[in-house]
Amino acid sequence: MPSTNDLTELAPHIHQAALDPHLSIESLNEICDASRHCNFSGFCTNLSRLSAARERLGSCGKTKLIAVIAFPFGFIPSEQKQAEAEWAAEKGAEELDVVPNFFALAQGKPDTFSNELAKICEIGLPIRVILDLANISNENISLAVEASIDAGVHGLQTGNGFGRGVMTSDVRQLADLARGRCEIKAVGGIKTQNHALELIKAGAKKIGTTFGPQLIRNLPKQTQ
DSSP, rough: OHHHHHHHTTTGGGGEEOOOOTTTHHHHHEEEEEEEHTTTTTTEEEEEGHHHHHHHSSSOOEEEEEEEESTOOOOOOOHHHOOOHHHHHTTTTTEEEEEEOHHHHHHHHTHHHHHHHHHHHTOOEEEEEEOGGGGSOHHHHHHHHHHHHHTTOOOSSSSOSSSSOHHHHHHHHHHHHHTTEEEEEEEOOOOEEEHHHHHHHHHHHHHSSSSHHHHTTOOGGGOO
16 A cells, blocks of 8 residues: 555646547536646646636646647647647647657657757747657667757656556656656556556656546545
């Protein structure tokens, strides 16, 4: 069982995700309210719901509004990706989780990969690059990490939440490659307190999940 201290410290690590395309506005509002009540550090949603989430969360506070860009696969022209990022910033996004140019990476063009991210970083918001550890070779993961850090990203994300769940080995791999130069966000099938805490102990600073309120449900009332 996780200790009370562990659970008390869990909420600030959580980025609550609201990415289900079938989510109703009522459900979105409920998730926004829960995220703010629980003092989660982030609320992550797509562009179509960004304005509604900004209105519901209110003025900037502990729960930062995060927009996903070129989600989930990143396979759009750089100009369109840049336009999405700029639009999200104008609509009140405080951080951006960006799917990079995997095609450039596969072609052995890390400079193209990095330059696209660098231009988005110029917007001035914290940028996380959404990697896809389950489907990238170790060599290309290393290239992607270095190219992302060179671009000025704030963080590295283990995946987009599709496919297999995130493992502690994924987090350790990114942490070893990043060497403290940026933070790690773990995403994918995180449904229990123990899983979340294991990932944090492995080096994750943020936990992306659709199960945020459930993860802290057993916290003592005075710590919620």
